Amino acid sequence: MKRFLRNLNFLLLFLFLLGCNSGSKNEDAETALGFTLQESDLPDYEKNIDHRGLLTALDDRQGESIRTGEHIYNNTCFNCHGNPEQEGSMPNAFKFWKDEFKMGKDPYSIYQTLTRGYGSMPPQVNLTPVEKYDIINYLRETFLKEANPNQYVAVDSAYLATLPDGTTTGPAPKEFKPWAEMDYGNFLINTYEVVAQNAPPRERSTGPIQPLKDENLINSNFAYKGIAVRLDQGKGGVAAGKAWMMFDHDLMRVAGAWTGEGFIDWEAILFNGKHNISPRTIGELHFENPVVPAWANPATGNFDDPRFTARDKRKFGPLPREWTHYEGLYQFNDRVIISYTVGNAKVLETFGLETLEDQPVFTRTMNISSSDKALKMRIAPTGTSVAVVGEGAVLKDQGGFTVMELPPSQSLKIKLLIAKSGMEGLQQYSKTSSQPEDLNPLIKGGPARYPQKLTTAVQIGEQEGPFQVDILNPPFDSPWKNQFRLSGLDFFKDPNKGVICSTDGDVWLVEGFMKDSGKLTWQRIASGLFQPLGIKVVNEEIFVTCRDQLVRLHDYNGDRETDFYESFNNDHQVTDHFHEFAMGLQTDDEGNFYYAKSARHAREALIPQHGTLIKVSKDGLKTDIIATGFRAANGVCINPDGTFIVTDQEGHWNPMNRINWVKAGGFYGNMFSYNPPTDSTESGMELPLVWVERDIDQSPSELLWVDSKKWGALDGKLLNFSYGYGKIFVVPYEKIGDQVQGGIFELPIPRFSTGVMRGRFNPGDEQLYLCGLSAWGSTQPQLGGLYRIRKVDQPMVIPIGIKATTTGIELSFTDELDQASVNQIANYTVETWDLLRSRKYGSKHYNEQTLNVTKAELGKDKKTIKLTIPEIKPTWVMEIQYKLKDKGGKSIDGSIQNTIHRLGKASTS
Template structure:
């Protein structure tokens, strides 16, 4: 269930229970357990099956099909950790257990229905030892109800259904969509063609483009937009989204325009290892340049050869049937052009150019032109127009729609600060999202990136569901949120360069252009579309940073549990400053959640446990390196550990089950942590300090920052340009201990002790740890205040690794240095270890007792000889 807490995040409201808490004690006390258990019948089992299928099956699986997360319990053959009886399973769903958080949005009835289905359909037939019979004696021992049960806000919100069904995505949605079996628009742009509120998904007629080829992949109509399958919608793994309804026509996954110099449609895209074409057509042939919003009208910008074109789709109703339109403005050009319209069987008309049949398709031929030409092509269909459908007003001039538009989302929504978190030497504030009641677009607040404008007054944030919001008022404390862009394809990185917003999306790097100064995006400029996209759910494009030369960097995930198909699978990528090309920096990654750029040309990149990745990794990355995942493209033939670059540290699940982006604490306000690295942990909702070994910078340690956890997974960080405060954001979807949909936080150093390890050094037979403040000598030299254990890992094709040969090591001496901040531990048996945990409970010189847990990796034990640490 951990990896697929999906519907939970689709529907969980920003409410007290949205902060990862269990239901209120008063609500639980009022539950009549006996009554609910006695009411369980075949209908309840059916409802429990539906909940299990939508929320649990992806990770836990079924007896017929294992789940995708091997560490998730296989109920049909394994014992339960918290009791396999009905009330035991209910308690686990209510309060959580270990890495599994609670499910506060499920009513008690729903929790028992899931338990009922699980026990009767999976446990009883195949795992009878874990099955307990419900008897009157069992029921008599259950808690008795006290008071009247009242549903919480989270439970009421859950009953409204998934948030993605209610969200307004804007007039177009860029997404990977299947147009027909085996025919996928990998970089799809779905455009609504009829008037009405609610955005593209609430329409009833659409046209789907693919900007890899600038083909129209399909046109369709109906009461439903898509089937809502896919990782960002229903949370399913191994699926992708398909259009539904009545399809008017479909074009194959081939170029939409003939080659401007050679003629013909012979595809020149790269071939994946499955021999299918991926990525964009070569730039001399075609280049997608972006799209404009103007009210509900969408205009696409692209070039064929040297000819600039604009296109806007639409529809008409004729004799009760839909006619789909493509309105084009074709710029001057010395080269004739040819556009594939639809299969030959479609009836097509045009008010310009020449229609012809080439092969199995209707095409439009355009001779060379000295002046721009406006043409409307009409494609008739047998699709019945949905009742009440009102087509968009036909455009009189496309160019006029591309120079700035009236704002669609002009309202600034107020928000307040939420709970404060106070730690040792660190405080954090919650920046709440606008109240759901004030947000007409029903945004899902899964934040994927953030950055400040130069004035420090404004910040931009992106959401995984395709929005970009402007957060204004950091100078006054009266913060407002304004939506400025929508419909992007799973953006998971954002960088502001020269006060211009750049966004990492699954299909492209996008620059948001406000052409008329009203604060809203008019033109979604395609800065770079070299992305090689397949339909696989796991190939996220994450993070966005720049180096001193102005080049951009992001990480592209590999496929989950499958070999690679395209060269970008499992890589760190560099996009040149002008957007002209993309280069592979390094490979061997599985799910690298962002990137940190160092001054010396190296990088820090994290990675996630999985196949060929026995535990989570903190990597120091250099050009050309391979970092372990044999299912990334370009992996060496040798699968041995010696063929890969080792991580600085392996992080075990209990310490950090899913590291996010690394950030260097550059502001002076963060002393004594200035210039050190922190891991912003998606999996644990916290921040960890990374300590590179002062004897060997290729290895190191990690320790949690002295503060509590955030209620959501966090993964990105930016510093306020004036205050130096760190702002961090993130979300929780799967593989996180947290359940709140998303969050935005301000973290700052305050004038109190940290009580934190800030330096780490290994040597033959010893470890030296330096703390941020002086320590009390007696406590620091008391061996009972330390425990140390080590373990190994097995890297293989299997998912993750158990701790191998985990064992304690004896510390024979603890000696505090003259600075009273450094402790050297003598450990005669110390040897290289993939995993090491040092737990210490110490007292500072001012009398404060604290416990710190350090996780580390030791590749070598040698005298200091490594180069200076990268920064």
């Protein structure tokens, strides 16, 4: 499917959004209205658009415009908004066929909302003005005109006369597929469906009833942990190839081999943005193997699959380690060498491509160490053309497959030749084909595949206030066309060096953080990984959380590039569902690893790991589920007391976003998770630290403890990052009994142009470094970014402590306050409301109340406010707004949103 994107200089937009922290009064008013972008953030051409001409031109191109608008809607908007027959994946998204526009319903007003973003609606920077009016035209004629006529404004001469003058229609639309143009390297790990040409359409369950039913996918050939390897020569990596083989490292099988123009159809959440779908192979499928073990169990000689069987009858996860185990992959130039075990035999395997009378012959070269038992492997279904080169292997027909049998106590080098059914002459060709090579010289490190070191400039921030933001630009013009959707970072012992991963499969070594040169050097050291969303440096070794495994990167020859992608742990099960991201990576004092795995969106879990906090032992040999019941757990924070914090997102069974202080064995509310408790009420789950309203943060990500004396009163405090809105919050909290509760306060820092995913304090300069990305669920327009936040010597006046007592609320601030302003009870507004937790998506407000503040006092430390609130009681959500002054007389306006589960004793000081 085509997706139209504007040929926009993302770097300039990136600079615009963070270049300053203040604007005109008019821009401040616009921001208050809810627009995400101010006028000064927009490209210059937007100030001179001929809106009248664009709308008038629709008369002559109505059919074309509707078709284009429908295409854009189906490929960009439908995922979230849906249509009257099919609810979108975000049920609270605007419904054009019945809702009322908040920022104006005429075409020009809708154009402004599309361009600048509003609330949870991100600015559509990917669309040209022509495309925006095409989608507006489609919405008006398809949804508004008949189903929602009160929101339909006639475009007549009187209306056209009200539009601003302009002379340009903006950039011309351009077909642009960044996900398909990127050079991922010669392999790319993902979940793929292997299909023949003209395969029937995918079965995709839809509807307003949640959870959605399971599709019948029992006969679909999914490689859930598929390593797609390019076989033909040429530049551009796997996406630019014409011949491929797919290895499934759950089952140690070749799932299939195919050729053609085009690698896959790119239908996936982090490719073309499609939900509820995994990419399919395209082109001619020459052979395939079903989703069953490739190697027989050495202990029994049979192929019976003992793995976990899900509710839909599919089996998931790796085979037992004693049977077979994926060790990882080596790379040598463009060669990929897979390493795995079968029993006590070690196998190195690489793939290749030969030709016979201009027809492709796929090769599998194996170096197999001696085994204490005979081995056998299914090569391909009976009828596929198969031949063997080398000594020691016997081919037989068995159980509908061509099977290779190997004797025990021998080290063997074997090359298999595989071609589509009906190829003649393969046996004769095998006599002249080259002998199987020794693969050991290829696993000691090869020449650099990405020798270029890229340099970028650091833009030093000079914002007013206690924090200054430096923009550390990634090399957006990289020769490999990387998207730089940055998803994790960490530092080495040398604080000048760090590593950063991206969801597109890359790991980058970045240097220059401590230097005053104003430059950073970027070196691509790994590629082809499956949706990395966390990274950690442990004893100078790099570990990466991927959707299919926890990977340790090894450089054998000192060029810093990864020569061996070790599968440190691949225990967790992976399905085809788009939503089950593996998020974050942390280690405890003993060296154990932790990450969170999300659940299926709008569906019941299929596997035990859906919606869980997962622990991997420090040696990688054991995996445990620590807590359950999460929906979309974006990362993990380890607390000083050994507990954890995991955020979760609004959705089914989550009336709002939540920040969870996690205890081992706890259940955190998602009744669609695997094996939930029978009690679906609040008493059947652990309660969150705080419920977070969507207007505060649409999608919270990871939390981080401040570890920096330079951050003054914030040192040792808790920060929360916003993927949804690109914000940073401080999280004041208290513990009453075994219940942690608290609130959230936005730091006085402008919104970042990306969602913020992960952060680390650099031990060298003690400042906060952040990386982020924008995809589904983020309103921010920039694909990815890297930032540094420096605390400067100015007062913060930020609330860092909160207590809910039987008499009211106590707020503790970083700096001293003006007593006169504190004592004025008119300076406070306290509101509360309840939420309803159910299988429905989100919740509206219930029982809204405004509570009276009858007294306000400043404590002896001049930093603590005691609010007397006679009506206080436990509540789902409380919002405290204040208008105060600091000790110097400067006005300080702020808002804290918090949750109260229990009331404690009021302090006497």
